[in-house]
Amino acid sequence: MGATEVELGFCSNDQPGPQMPALAPQQPPLSPAVVSRSVRQSSTQTIAGIRAMSRAVQTADRQTGGGHLYRFVQNYLSTEIGPLLLDPVGDGAALFTAAASVTEAAGWMAHDDGRDETARDHFDYAYRLATAASNDVMIANVCASMSHLAGQMHQPHDAVRIAEAGLTQVRAASGARRLTARLHAMRARGLATRGDAQTCVRALSDAEHALSTAEDERSAEWIAHFDDGALASEAALCLRRLGDLAGAERHALRVIALRDGDRVRSRAFGQLTLATVLVQTGRLDEAVHLGYSVAKVAPSLASTRVRTRLNSLGAVLRPHAATPDVKEFLDLLDTLGNRRVEVPAWPV
Template identity: 30%
Template sequence: MASSTDTSAQPDRPLRPNTVFRQLRGRRSPAEFAALVRRAAREIGERVSCDARYVGRVEAGEIRCPNYAYERVFLHMFPGRTLTDLGFAPRSTVRGRGARPAAAAVAAAAAHEHPCDRDAPYGAHRPYPNDPLNHEESDVLRRAFMTGTGATVAAAATLGPLGIATDASAASRRAGTSEAAAVEEAVRRIRLLDDQHGADGLYRRAAEPLRAAYALLDAGATRQTTAERLHSGAGELAISVGWLAHDSGRFDDARSHYAEALATSRMTGDAALEAHAFCNTAFLARDAGRPREAVRAAQAAQRAARPLGSPRLMSLLALREAGGWAGLADRTGCEQALVRAQALFGRGVSDADPEWMSFYGEAELAGLEAQCWSTLGDWRRASRHARRATRLQDPHFSRNIALYTAELADDLARDGHPDEAATAGLRVLDLLAQVQSSRIQSMLAGTARVLLPHRRASGVAEFLDRHASLPRPRRG
């Protein structure tokens, strides 16, 4: 594994910010622009896991030339322009060492770059299929795409080793920037897979890179800045794995992972990581039936997040607090927190918004508010917000569409609209071919129990029969 000290062959170039790309982003936040990139990719049949961090790296000049998938997407988004028109360096100028250690090549792939994108020998040509640095052919990534059955199993296999060494010799090596990048990419990949497929089937595989990340922390890093990246990345990875445990019903495991992330944040004074850990802890406490703990954790998250300058983050944390108050049947406390969440959301996006918050838009705001009203027993208001959430959700977030629709089905059933509830429930069942989430299946089971006395209503019998034939969730 190459360390960051292995630079004798060629010194690092000073970064040149891509001001053109930044101007093209305009007033959109990095997360919003990343969502546009993903949408454009789907329009032309490409699959890219663009997020706010990738956009930031492009604008900072870290990615001098995008890989070919991103090139096609960018040229589709801005027809008539070339890569150089978008502020990138020509491929013919992006040259360097004739070879790099395999771990560095994996790190480049993990960071969404083609090996020719940074200091690689291909020049203006596409990669040679037999070249050992071709990221599509490298042994490490080939092992990541293991065979399996079902969309989620196949997706989970893509987690793979992620360029993080887990053998015994790793303990004797100090981590460099390539290892830190691989940890960060593990976080992105888990979030992307969860958005598309849900947590079931992903959790066990996601635990492997987490163990490797903490092994890297134990081994130490070559530079202080790399150590800080590793701590932050490992903490975010712990939260991501904790969320998979949470969403698949493993509450004790989730609590442990969130506590691990919180401890990491406290050791390094990372307020952003601390706020994220408390945010997820509040959500878990609400789902686990500990509403008072949910309120306390959400308030602690707000104290940690206040100096970060992100109204959207504070909005989400206010919603976490509202969920706790709803669980305590405190309607006044819940309404006050909801009003605060809406006001903060209305301030708009900012560059201070954390990367992990890319899911938080109008749809999530409506979905979380629906959950609060549902907990308080106001089914009509809950169903109104849940319906709004399903209409607003970006198609990229398949899991959230299933979640909001399941919430809608349950609220309609409890509000005395069995036919509409059955229609929504059938849509969720269709989505479960792609999304596997024990949480969503538990919600559907509750809806089915409410609808049992209404089998003669339109669509209810079909929903109940299909739900009864549903296989029990597999925990992978």
């Protein structure tokens, strides 16, 4: 006799079946307090699940680049988080904040994959979700991302304006010192692009001060981590644009020293910034060596940003193509650029 037969009360071989169990006594209706507690527990579990997924995806993103993960995150947003937003259960503000964070992460992955217009759409939606949650810190976090993207899209005035709007949001917020430092750094990058050297350096100083006071602070939930390596990366880019090559080199070396382990993409950006500075100071051999280091990991990074920066290094090296080492490196870049994407084989 199968288990299903017992559970359904059926029997075989015409033998009498098991007796029907006595009906359980009718349960009293659940009190509003019990229902509320159950809803809160369900909501908490949902937010915890989104947080765990977000952390796992962002860890993988640092190692492999956004191109490998973007479709997965986009699908997660549409099939898992989207339906929850249509019928929020429990703490709606917490759910909208979590959704804003994952949407923002999708924007970064689209940006890393070279789809800046798509990234802008994600950041726009993340901003609206954070606003719906009335979460000033999350709004400011998205402002920092939008400021970065505006700078990348050659809109420095917007980059400065958006960063300043974010700073207004966190002026009285707790747990936001690292975010404040990030917003000052984003403002500095926009100012550097505008050629406003004095104000840019002052903004970098403000970022450094904010970060130095964040060691004993517990950061607010969901905001992006911003540390000494991230600030050094921004400072190196700003100072190189302003023509302070010695300062840019110093900060780029700090990035490389701090970005080890799983921070593959961040380390590559630091190496490329330093390599560009070295070309400008005439140290071609060192620049080519760094270029080779990045070219070695580039195929495993689904990062259009890394490829673009690598090609930019090639562009500044091209006037020196008569040098054998430079020519060899440029040939390698041509090979990488012309490499066809292999279609995966069927499993059978």
